[in-house]
Amino acid sequence: MRIIGVTxxxxxxxxxxxxxxxxxxxxxxxxxxxxxxxxxxxxxxLNEIVDYFGPSVLNAEGNxxxxxxxxxxxKDKNKLEILNNITHNNVAQKIIERLDSLDDxxxxxxxxxxxxxxxxxxxxxxxxxxxxxxEVRIKRVMERSGLTYNExxxxxxxxxxxxxxxxISNTVIINNGTVEELLLQVKNYYYL
Numbered sequence: 001m002r003i004i005g006v007t008x009x010x011x012x013x014x015x016x017x018x019x020x021x022x023x024x025x026x027x028x029x030x031x032x033x034x035x036x037x038x039x040x041x042x043x044x045x046l047n048e049i050v051d052y053f054g055p056s057v058l059n060a061e062g063n064x065x066x067x068x069x070x071x072x073x074x075k076d077k078n079k080l081e082i083l084n085n086i087t088h089n090n091v092a093q094k095i096i097e098r099l100d101s102l103d104d105x106x107x108x109x110x111x112x113x114x115x116x117x118x119x120x121x122x123x124x125x126x127x128x129x130x131x132x133x134x135e136v137r138i139k140r141v142m143e144r145s146g147l148t149y150n151e152x153x154x155x156x157x158x159x160x161x162x163x164x165x166x167x168i169s170n171t172v173i174i175n176n177g178t179v180e181e182l183l184l185q186v187k188n189y190y191y192l
Contacts, residue, residue: 005124011137012130013175018111031112038090045090092119129169
């Protein structure tokens with residue numbers, strides 16, 4: 001099995017690269033989607049979050065109240081680190097389970113914005129980093145999310161640096177152009 005890890009910061013085009021790889025027949029494992037699934041009612045991660053933060057992080061229906069939880073963790077770095085440990089460990093477990101369910105002749109893509117050690121770096125065979133110039137990224141995110149320039153810039157600045165992403169990569173995809181140009185790059189690396 002070939003396992004490609006695709007990562008990159010907000011607005012870089014990481015998800016577009018994964019969609020292109022899916023069109024080539026690769027099986028996509030989306031860490032963001034898994035992160036949402038693991039905090040659904042009845043899931044282990046939600047139980048761990050409630051055990052640590054208390055039932056006040058749940059809404060009336062027993063679902064995670066993300067606003068309440070965000071309000072707690074973004075004021076306290078230690079609590080944010082605990083939340084990240086809970087979610088990362090549970091996402092890593094789900095990624096490994098999904099990989100184990102695939103056939104040996106398949107290509108899998110683990111699409112993850114944060115290249116965690118366990119469940120990403122330790123399971124992928126190659127790391128593809130998608131980058132783009134900061135202004136290109138800001139424009140993309142503003143267009144799709146309605147956030148202001150400063151809000152997007154703050155999000156970019158709070159993420160891992162391009163230098164870090166490049167330091168863990170086997171392949172760097174520069175995505176400043178059109179989707180067609182991106183498709184050609186991805187195709188070239190995929191069929192090497």
